[in-house]
Amino acid sequence: MAQDSPQQREAERLIEQALDLSPAEREALLDQHCAGSPELRRQVEQALLAHDRSEEYLNNLRQDLGITHPDETLELVGQVIDNYRLQRLLGEGGMGAVYLAERTEPYQQLVALKLLSSGRWLRRWHERFLRERQMLASLKHPHICRLLDGGVNETGVPYLVMEWIDGEPIDVYCAKRELDPAAIIQLFLKLTSAVAYAHGQGIIHRDLKPANVLVAEGDDLQVVDFGIARMLDEGTTPDTADPITGQGAQPLTLAYASPEQLRGEKASVASEVYALGVLLYHLISGRLPFDVSGQSPAGIERLVSDTEPPKLSRAAAPEYRSHEIQPDLDAVVARMIHGDLDQRFRTVEDAAADLQNVLAHRPVSARSPTLWYRVSRFVRRHRFPVAAGTVAALSLTAAAILGLSLAVAAREQARLLAEERDRAQAATGFLVDLFASLNPNTNPLDTTARDLLEQGAQRIEGIDSPALQREMLDTVSGVYRILREFPTARDLLEQELTLAANLDDPVISADVLARLAGTQLAMGEYDDALDSVDQSLALLGEREAGEIRAGALLVRGQTLHRRGETALARATYESALPLARRFPGKDEEQLSILQSEMANLANHVGEEEEAVVLFEEVLARRILRHGEYSSPVSSTLLGLAQTRRSQGAITEAIELLERANQINQHLFGPDNDRHAFVFNSLGRAYESYGDFEASEQYYREALRLVRLFRGPEHPNVGFGLGNVAKILSKQEQWADAASFFEQAVAITEANRPDHIAVHDMRWNWGKALMKSGALAEAEEPIIKGLNSLAANYGDQHPSTRGALEAAVELYSKLGEQESADRYQQRLSAIQQN
C-alpha cells in the first residue's frame, strides 16, 4: 500500500477518520470531503467496506471459537466510585460487571459492587431505581444477600453494592464436593426458603440461576441480585416500548425461563418455581432439561412448550438412578418444571414441602394418583389444540414447512412420553387405590411404592370377584415384568391363568398363556414356554384374535430360535408377519419386535443382506417413534451391528455398538443385564478386529452380568463361558480355556442338548486339554464332539473340520498313528471336494 499521491494520502486520512464513525456520520463525512471526486469516494468506501468485512469476520470467528472479552471492564479496576475502590473483576453478566470493591469510608469493608451496563439506563429512571433499592434493602433473610448501598457514578451509570460472598455458584459448589442428591436437596431448601420469603414480601427474583446462588464453605447459601432484574424490567414499562434495549419483558437467562415467560408473559411466582426446578434438575444431573444452546427464543419456546423434558433419572448419573429417592424426586422435579401452569406447583412453598417429603421418604403429592388422573386427562384434552394454534400462527412464514414438521414431531414425542408415563402412573395409581380399598386402617403415607406392590400382590387373594382379582394380577405381574423380576411375574401369571380358566373366555386364557410363555422364555425355560404358547394357540383355534395370535406366534418363534430350530422358527415368524402388519395401530412395536427377530434369524443363517434391510426398517420406525435415546433403538443398533460385523464391516460394527452402549448406559446405569448383550457383541467385534485382550474383558464382563441377573444355570451363562473359553484359546491360555469350556458344555448341554454349540464347545474343550498337555482326558470330548457334529452336519461343516484336525493332532501326539491316519483321510477327502 504505497502512499505516494496526495489523493492516496487524503484517502488514508478519510479512512482513518471514518473508521470511528457511524454509517450516517461516514456518509456526511464523505459528502463533505469527496464532493468533487467520485474516484476518491469510491476508494474510501471500498476500503471501509473491506475493513468492516474483515473486522466482522474476525469477530464472528472469535465468537465461533467461544472466545469472549468485553473490552471496557479491564480499565475500571483501580478506579474509585464514590466510597468504593474497585479491586478486581468477579464476574460478568447480561446486566453488567461485578467487582470486588473495598469500602473506604466510613469503615473498611469488602463488598461486591455491581456496575450496571451503560446504555440500558437513562437518568430519568434514577428516581425509580432509588425507590426500588429502598425496598430491596428491606429484604432481610439469612439466605438473601443484603443490598448495602447504591448510587450513580459520575458518568451516569447506576451501581449497586452488596455483601461480598466469598463463595461459588451453587452448581460449582455441589459438583466440586460431589454432594449426593439428599445433601443437594438440603442445600436447595435454603434457597427455596429465601425465595419463598421474598415472594411473601411481594418481590420476585426474576433471574434465578446458578450464578445468582452463591454458596460459601459450610453450606452457607446466599441468593444475590434479588429483584434487580425486576427493577430493570419496571424501568422499561410496556408503554415506554423500551426504546433503549428493545428487550422489554424478555427473560434474562433463557435456559431458566419458563414457557410462559418465553411466550412474553411477565415473571411470576410460577415462573420462579419453574426456574428453581430447572436449577435443581441441573444440580442433580449436571444437565439442563432442554438443550437450548444456539437457539432463538422462539425456537426455545417451541421446544419447551411442545416437548416433555427427559426424566431427571434419564439425564442423571448412574448413582442417582439407583438412589432410593429417585422416583419421588423425579416426580417432584417434573412437576416443578411442568410446562402447564395448572400442573406446576403453585408456590415455592408447595414445592419445598414436597422436597421435604422426598427426604423424609413420605409419599409426595407430585405422585398422587388422583392428581395424575386429572393431569393426564387434561393433557390429552388440551395438548393438541394448543400445539395446533402455535402451528397455525407460524404457517404464514416461509419457514412454516420446516416449523410444521418439527412441531409435529415434537408433539408426537410429547404425546408418546405422556402416554408412557400415564401407563406407568395409572398402574401405580391402581395399586395405590387397590391398597387403600383393601386396608382402610393403614396409613398409606407410611408406605413406599415398592411395599405397596408387594402387599398388593399378597392381598389379591382376598378379593371376592375373580374378574377383579384377575385384572389385578394382570397389572401386578405386568409391573414385575417391567421390573424384570420374571419369577415373581411368572408365579402371578400362573395364578391368573387359574382364574382365567374359570371365566369361560378362551381368548383371555390364551392371552395370559402367551404372556406366561414370554416370561418363561425370558427366564430361559424353553420347554415350558413352548408348552404355554402351544396351549395358547390351541385355545385360539380358529378365532380371529389377530393381535394375541401374533404375540403368541412371536414368542413361539423366539423360543424355537433360541433352541436352535431355525427353520421352524422362521416359518413361525412368517406366519405372524401378516397378522402383525394388519394390527399396527395399537402396537406397531410388536411388528418391530417381530421384524427384529426375523432379522436376527436371517443373520444367524447367513442371510445378512436381508437382515440389514429388516433392521434398517425397524431402526427408522423406532427412532421416529421413541427417539434416539430409547432402549428399542439401542437394541436395533445392536442387531444391525452384529450383522455388519458378520459382513466384515468391523469398524462400522464397533461404532454402532458404541452408539448403543452409550444409549444403554445413559438409560440404565452401569449394572444392568441389558449390557451383557452389548458387551458380548463388543467382545465379538474386538475378537474379529484381533484385539483379544479387549475382547476377553468384554466377554468376562458380560458373563458376570448374565450370572448376576439370570442366575448361574441360565443358557446364556453357558454361551458366556464359551465365549471366554474361546478367547482364552486364541490367546493360547489352554488350561484356563479348558476349564471354561468344561463348564460351558455342562450348562449348555443341560439346557439344549442338541445345540451345535454343545458339540462345538465339546471338541474345543478337548483341544484345550490336549494343548495344555492332558492328552488322555482330551480324547473323549474331541471324539464325542466330532461324532455329533459329523452326524448332524456332515464332515464339510467347518466345525467338524476343526474337530477332525484336533483329532489328527491328538492321535499323532498319543502315537496312535493308525487313528491319526484315519482322521487325516477324512480331512483329505473334504479338501478334495
Added chain:
Amino acid sequence: MDSSSDITGLLAAAEAGDPAASSELFEAVYAKLRQLAKRERRKWSGHHTLDTTALIHEAYLKLAKTAGYSGKAHFFGTAAKAMRHVLVNYARARMAQRRGGGAEHVDADTVSLPAGAPIEELLAMDEALNRLEQENPRACRVVECRFFAGLDIAATAQTLGISTASVKRDWRLGAAQLYASLQPSGD
C-alpha cells in the same frame, strides 16, 4: 518455572529489555494461562465460552498481588501471545484426535472450545499470523492483542507502546490480510 514470584521477576527483567527473560516469561505466562484456563473449564463445564480477557486479567492480578508488579502493559502483550498458543495448541490436539493420531491430551484437557468450533480456521489464522509476523511484526502484535486478549485500541496502544493511530492502521492492515488469506474468495 511457574511460581508467581518467578514470573514477576521475569516481568521486571523483560521490561528492562532482557531478551532471554522475555522468552522465559512467555513460557511462564503460557503455563499460568493454561492452568487458569483448565480451572476455568472445570468450573464452567457446560459453558462454551472462554473469557480470555478475564483469564489474562486474573493471571495478571495473581502476579501483581504477589510482588506489587505494575508492568501491566508489557504483560498483556506477552499474555496475548501466550493465549494464542494455548488456543492453537488445543486446536492442534483436537485435529490430531480427529485424525486418530496420537493426541496431546494435556492440551485437550486444558481449554475447551465449543463443539463444532472452526478449529481449522483457527489453525489457518495462526499460519496467516506467522506470515504477517514476517512482513509486519508490529501488526501481528496488534492483532494478537485485539483478537486473543480482547484489548481495545487504547489498551493495545498502551501495551505495545505505540500511538492509537498506529494501532488503528496496523489493525486495519492485519485484519484485511487475515481476512484475505482465510476467507475463500468469491464471497
